[in-house]
Amino acid sequence: MIRPAAGARFAPGDAVRVLDMEKEGHVRTPDYAKGKPGWVAEYLGAFPDPESLAYGGDGLPEKPLYKVGFRQTDLWDGYGGSPEDVLFLDIYEHWLEPREHDGEEQRS
Amino acid sequence: MSENGHDHPHEEPRHESSPWAARIRAVEELLVEKGVFTKKEVKAQVEYMEARTYENGARLVARAWVDPAFKERLLSDTKAAAAELGMDASGPIGFMTLENTDEVHNVIVCTLCSCYPRAILGIPPDWYKSFAYRSRVVVEPREVLREFGLELPEDKRIAVHDSSADLRYLVLPQRPQGTEGMGEAELATLVTRDSLIGTDVPRAPGTRTNRFEAPSG
Numbered sequence: 457m458i459r460p461a462a463g464a465r466f467a468p469g470d471a472v473r474v475l476d477m478e479k480e481g482h483v484r485t486p487d488y489a490k491g492k493p494g495w496v497a498e499y500l501g502a503f504p505d506p507e508s509l510a511y512g513g514d515g516l517p518e519k520p521l522y523k524v525g526f527r528q529t530d531l532w533d534g535y536g537g538s539p540e541d542v543l544f545l546d547i548y549e550h551w552l553e554p555r556e557h558d559g560e561e562q563r564s
Numbered sequence: 565m566s567e568n569g570h571d572h573p574h575e576e577p578r579h580e581s582s583p584w585a586a587r588i589r590a591v592e593e594l595l596v597e598k599g600v601f602t603k604k605e606v607k608a609q610v611e612y613m614e615a616r617t618y619e620n621g622a623r624l625v626a627r628a629w630v631d632p633a634f635k636e637r638l639l640s641d642t643k644a645a646a647a648e649l650g651m652d653a654s655g656p657i658g659f660m661t662l663e664n665t666d667e668v669h670n671v672i673v674c675t676l677c678s679c680y681p682r683a684i685l686g687i688p689p690d691w692y693k694s695f696a697y698r699s700r701v702v703v704e705p706r707e708v709l710r711e712f713g714l715e716l717p718e719d720k721r722i723a724v725h726d727s728s729a730d731l732r733y734l735v736l737p738q739r740p741q742g743t744e745g746m747g748e749a750e751l752a753t754l755v756t757r758d759s760l761i762g763t764d765v766p767r768a769p770g771t772r773t774n775r776f777e778a779p780s781g
Contacts, residue, residue: 503730540721546729
């Protein structure tokens with residue numbers, strides 16, 4: 457089911473941060489996750505780049521896609537739910553950068 | 565006085581008079597005129613979507629409850645598991661099934677638009693596409709679930725899945741207690757549409773609470 461990406465940069469368990477970039481167009485990275493720390497939960501395969509595909513481009517080269525986990529308390533100031541709550545987003549590799557582990561990764 | 569008999573206009577059924585619908589029709593006409601697709605193909609696609617309902621998801625869940633090997637296949641390759649039950653989800657979109665457990669309850673949203681596993685479950689409910697659901701369930705999931713009539717144990721972790729890219733998600737809810745004697749077809753009737761999104765859970769017959777009922781005491 458999963459098509460391997462040549463040279464996927466991240467592996468499950470890696471600590472990552474979503475890049476805080478302003479970018480116009482068909483971007484699939486929600487604003488609320490920009491700049492936030494998370495971890496790679498799963499590698500989902502390589503997919504045509506939606507930022508090119510949406511405008512008649514060929515979407516190539518394909519982008520590695522990851523399921524990235526976040527602690528809700530890292531996403532929202534004053535999160536009112538349990539500190540155990542999590543949120544997952546599917547993020548393309550060019551929106552992620554590595555960060556130092558803080559020992560809280562890999563919560564399912 | 566307008567033709568509907570009072571002094572304010574009425575939205576036509578199915579919102580056919582809205583400017584958005586008019587725009588979609590105009591774009592459709594243009595694409596047909598340019599030969600990108602035919603009217604027949606548009607009709608076939610509408611019928612493809614309308615032929616699918618959440619009952620497909622209910623069948624997948626019920627089979628997974630009675631057949632552990634099928635459950636493993638559903639969790640590892642949803643598309644192949646759907647094909648086993650005769651559902652054609654073979655389009656380019658990928659699917660992933662998320663298992664609810666004693667520890668974690670999954671709930672699905674698409675904050676950017678309205679991504680939904682349409683090839684399996686058909687058309688999403690209107691509230692799924694609403695700004696209120698999409699903006700609130702990520703920030704205050706427990707409160708939103710409570711408004712759906714779903715009260716989760718305090719110690720259960722909530723995992724919100726924002727389907728932001730190329731995969732579509734459905735939830736495999738937990739089999740309710742008290743259903744040990746039930747067969748697959750009967751179990752499928754317990755699986756609600758919302759329980760496949762995570763805003764509800766299946767309940768054993770006779771235990772469903774009516775959220776509109778006045779609280780007792």
